[in-house]
Amino acid sequence: xELPELATRWMHALTSTAYxxxxxxxxEQALLDSLRQLPESPEAVAARLVxxxxxxxxxxxxxxxxxxxxxxxxxxxxxxxxxxxxxxxxAFDQQEQIKVAIVxxxxxxxxxxxxxxxxxxxxxxxxxxxxxxxxxxxxxVEANDALAEIVGLASGTDVHDRDLREFYQPDDLLSxxxxxxxxxxxxxxxxxxxxxxxxxxxxPVWVHLVVSVLRDADGEPxxxxxxxxxxxxxHLLQRSLxxxxxxxxxxxxxxRQHFVTQVERQLEGEPITLxxxxxxxxxxxxxxxxxxxxxxxxKIVASRLGKLAEDRNAVLARIxxxxxxxxxxxxxxxxxxxxxxxxxGEPTFVDDHxxxxxxxxxxxxxxxxxATAAEVMRCANAALRQAKARGKRQWALHDPHDDxxxxxxxxxxxxxxxxxxxxxxxxxxxxxxxxxxxxVLGAVARLHWNDLGHNDTVALxxxxxxxxxxxxxxxxxACAQAAGWVAEFGDGAPTLHIALGALQSRDEDLVADVKRxxxxxxxxPERLRIALDISSVLAGDDNALVLHDNGIVTALDGFRGGxxxxxxxxxxxxxxxxxxxxxxxxxxxLYRAMRGLVETVHGLGVRFAADDVHTAAEADDWRAAGxxxxxxxxxxxxxxxxxxxxxxxxxxxxxx
Numbered sequence: 253x254e255l256p257e258l259a260t261r262w263m264h265a266l267t268s269t270a271y272x273x274x275x276x277x278x279x280e281q282a283l284l285d286s287l288r289q290l291p292e293s294p295e296a297v298a299a300r301l302v303x304x305x306x307x308x309x310x311x312x313x314x315x316x317x318x319x320x321x322x323x324x325x326x327x328x329x330x331x332x333x334x335x336x337x338x339x340x341x342x343a344f345d346q347q348e349q350i351k352v353a354i355v356x357x358x359x360x361x362x363x364x365x366x367x368x369x370x371x372x373x374x375x376x377x378x379x380x381x382x383x384x385x386x387x388x389x390x391x392x393v394e395a396n397d398a399l400a401e402i403v404g405l406a407s408g409t410d411v412h413d414r415d416l417r418e419f420y421q422p423d424d425l426l427s428x429x430x431x432x433x434x435x436x437x438x439x440x441x442x443x444x445x446x447x448x449x450x451x452x453x454x455x456p457v458w459v460h461l462v463v464s465v466l467r468d469a470d471g472e473p474x475x476x477x478x479x480x481x482x483x484x485x486x487h488l489l490q491r492s493l494x495x496x497x498x499x500x501x502x503x504x505x506x507x508r509q510h511f512v513t514q515v516e517r518q519l520e521g522e523p524i525t526l527x528x529x530x531x532x533x534x535x536x537x538x539x540x541x542x543x544x545x546x547x548x549x550x551k552i553v554a555s556r557l558g559k560l561a562e563d564r565n566a567v568l569a570r571i572x573x574x575x576x577x578x579x580x581x582x583x584x585x586x587x588x589x590x591x592x593x594x595x596x597g598e599p600t601f602v603d604d605h606x607x608x609x610x611x612x613x614x615x616x617x618x619x620x621x622x623a624t625a626a627e628v629m630r631c632a633n634a635a636l637r638q639a640k641a642r643g644k645r646q647w648a649l650h651d652p653h654d655d656x657x658x659x660x661x662x663x664x665x666x667x668x669x670x671x672x673x674x675x676x677x678x679x680x681x682x683x684x685x686x687x688x689x690x691x692v693l694g695a696v697a698r699l700h701w702n703d704l705g706h707n708d709t710v711a712l713x714x715x716x717x718x719x720x721x722x723x724x725x726x727x728x729x730a731c732a733q734a735a736g737w738v739a740e741f742g743d744g745a746p747t748l749h750i751a752l753g754a755l756q757s758r759d760e761d762l763v764a765d766v767k768r769x770x771x772x773x774x775x776x777p778e779r780l781r782i783a784l785d786i787s788s789v790l791a792g793d794d795n796a797l798v799l800h801d802n803g804i805v806t807a808l809d810g811f812r813g814g815x816x817x818x819x820x821x822x823x824x825x826x827x828x829x830x831x832x833x834x835x836x837x838x839x840x841x842l843y844r845a846m847r848g849l850v851e852t853v854h855g856l857g858v859r860f861a862a863d864d865v866h867t868a869a870e871a872d873d874w875r876a877a878g879x880x881x882x883x884x885x886x887x888x889x890x891x892x893x894x895x896x897x898x899x900x901x902x903x904x905x906x907x908x
Contacts, residue, residue: 258322259284265318266301270308279304290319294327298334302342312336336486343381344444344462347479350375351383354477355466382459382480385466388436388473390417402459402482404451416478419449421456435465436473446483458487500570502547503554511569511577515625518567518579525585527578528614528632529557529592532644534574541605548602550574553609556595564588576611577632585617589647612639613647631655665712668701672722677701677709679729680888684749684861687875687882694747694781695894696883697730710753723756728769733891735775741898749781751809751830751863757788763798783807783830789820800825809863813849821856828859828880835862835870836877843877850878 263280266272272279282304286297301311312335316328353375376383382399386392395411403419405411420428424447434440442464448456459480466475498510506514518524531553538546550570557576561568566580580588592611599608614635619628631650639648671677681695698706699713699722713719730748737745756762770777784796786808796806811817811829821829836843850860862874865882874882889897 255287256284258318259287262287262315262318265314266306266308266311269310269314270306272304272306274304290323290331291327294331295334298331299338301335302338307339307342333490336483336490340460340481340483343481344460344479347379347381347462350379351464351477351479354383382482384411384416384478384480386416386476386478388476390415390432390476392416393475399480402451402457402480403449404453404455404457419451421448421450424448432463432476435463435476438465438473449480457482458484503551503570505554505558505576506567506569508569508571508577511567511571511579512625512629514567514569515579515628518581519619519621519623519625519628522581523618525580525583525588525618526616526628526632527580527588527592528571528616528629528636529576529578529611530572530613530636530640531574532610532612534609537607537609541603545603545605549600549607549609552600552602553596556598557592560591560595571629575636577629585615585649589613589615593645610645612636612644614639614650615647616650634658661712662715665715668709668712668716669718671701672718672725677722678890679726679733680890681746681894682884682888683746683886685871685882685885687871687879692746693881694749696749696751697726697733698751698888699726700888706751714753714755719753719755720759723753723759724765726750727765728772731769731773731775731780734779735773737895737898738775738779740895744898744901745779746894746898747779747781748775749783749807751783752785754785754787757785757795758791758793759795762795763802766799766804767802777803778805781805781807781827783809783828786810786812786817786820786829789824790816796824796826807861818852818856821853821858826858828861829853830861830863830883832863835865835873838873838876843873847877854878 259280262283263276266283267276267279274282282300286300290297301307301315306315312332315335316332319328319331376394376396379396379398382396382402384392384395384399392411392414397407400407400409400411403411417425417428428445428447431440431443431445435443442462444463445461447459447461449459451457460483462479464477465473466477468474498507499505500507515524515526534546534549537549553576554568554570557568557578560566561578564580564583566578569577571577578588578592592613596609596611599606601607614632614637616628616632616635619631623631634655635648635650639646642648668677678700680698680700682698683695684693685691686693699709700706701709704712710719710723713722727750730750734745734748752762759765766780766782769775770780782799782804784799784806787810789796789808796808799806805827806825807828807830808817808820808824808826809830811831812833813831817829833846836846853860859880860878861881861883862879863883865871865874865884868885871882871885
């Protein structure tokens with residue numbers, strides 16, 4: 253929601269709870285300025301709300317409800333706390349004026365006793381705050397009914413002649429006594445403090461105290477004036493907000509922020525073991541039975557894990573949608589994992605559905621003392637991802653060496669968008685050789701980045717969601733280059749081959765992208781060969797059929813020779829299958845099997861090619877096995893190097 257719209261809604265909400273002596277336009281502008289200032293200084297915004305007199309009983313609640321959709325809870329908690337403080341200070345400032353009036357009235361008793369006493373009594377008794385006038389020993393000389401109500405007595409007369417210290421906590425007497433003496437001695441004009449009083453019925457009540465001193469005509473202290481505000485509800489609200497900031501609203505467990513803080517403290521003590529739990533197939537419950545059932549199941553999981561944590565004196569938290577974390581000390585990893593799986597594996601009925609869950613678990617056992625809480629959490633998450641990759645009900649222990657290798661790869665993947673933006677990702681062309689004649693049938697356009705080849709570059713692009721845009725860029729750039737070769741060298745130009753990754757092969761816009769690239773570059777369709785990842789065809793994608801219908805010759809990349817893949821060749825019109833299997837050694841069982849597979853493919857009218865072939869010996873082995881072509885026998889070249897080769901081939905030197 254835009255800030256002006258939010259300011260308008262906020263204005264209407266506030267004006268329904270309190271009278272603000274400004275026009276709607278002025279209120280709306282002030283609130284808009286507050287929304288812009290809120291992320292930087294919620295305290296200033298709270299002070300502005302109080303200064304606008306947005307202090308109705310419901311003003312804070314409607315403000316928090318309205319802003320919760322646009323701002324995070326910690327910020328709103330700060331706003332609420334600052335609002336309560338500003339309200340208190342505003343009330344105390346107003347009451348300070350009342351207190352001055354009280355003092356002046358008492359000094360004018362001899363001259364205008366009747367009028368002064370009436371004014372004093374009205375102000376004293378109608379004040380919203382509790383007021384007590386005590387002598388310097390603490391004995392109550394006068395008190396209003398508001399104070400009596402706060403301390404649980406019937407009226408102010410019940411407080412009269414009692415020691416005000418009776419209502420203070422015993423542990424607070426020493427510090428409060430020192431503060432009272434400082435006011436009496438003139439070292440402080442007044443002091444403010446937040447304390448807990450004891451009501452007459454023994455129940456505690458949180459109050460805000462403001463204490464000042466009354467002096468006689470000679471300036472000697474005679475009495476203390478103590479004003480008391482009951483802030484129990486605000487205190488409970490603050491505690492509630494603090495609890496919400498540190499606990500999960502659904503399960504009541506600690507949230508990630510609170511858990512990380514506990515891990516930080518525990519790392520300074522005895523060794524710990526951290527378990528990162530991720531529910532297996534929880535999405536099946538959410539999608540199949542509904543999110544309400546899923547929420548109920550999460551509460552059951554939290555309850556069972558809570559019992560286990562209580563038995564082991566461990567710390568438990570919910571740190572994600574279906575993820576929990578458990579921190580133990582002096583623990584045996586395998587036994588704890590068995591207990592976790594056993595606790596969650598027991599079926600339970602939720603909405604008449606018998607459900608049981610298992611979890612994948614990542615474990616960090618006894619991290620080094622210098623490790624930070626954030627690093628330990630990251631390591632546990634990495635171990636959980638490894639466990640999830642192995643299947644259901646698996647666990648994995650964090651391996652620092654493997655983690656370092658994976659982090660290097662993740663860092664490389666994270667930097668890939670910037671490298672592509674700065675032109676560091678390039679295109680090279682690998683020759684396609686006919687094994688029978690030795691001729692170059694065409695050139696395969698491939699990505700190249702630093703020392704990474706095409707397959708590694710595509711894998712990194714897949715991990716960051718970059719594979720589709722970079723694949724479209726490869727398609728367009730390669731077609732433009734191939735069209736240039738056709739224009740310059742005619743029939744001597746190589747046919748362009750492009751192998752697509754899995755995501756681009758099943759992209760709904762692939763056919764449109766190919767046609768757009770051909771139209772924009774002018775490359776004839778017969779000069780283009782598209783190799784689709786075979787997994788997309790097995791999944792039922794029809795891009796191969798549509799490309800064929802549009803005159804584009806297609807191939808299937810990643811062929812392994814399975815039954816499903818062979819069945820696809822009878823249904824999908826493709827020219828070639830491409831495998832990345834290693835070359836079979838002759839006179840081996842694998843060689844005979846591969847030769848039979850190639851014959852089967854040929855029997856279906858499809859050619860057989862091998863990729864990642866780098867030596868003549870490997871090419872000979874593939875030729876003996878019956879393959880038609882290989883890719884990668886010669887080093888890949890840049891477009892300029894290919895152009896130079898084509899130019900030399902078109903202008904051979906004169907015969908000797």
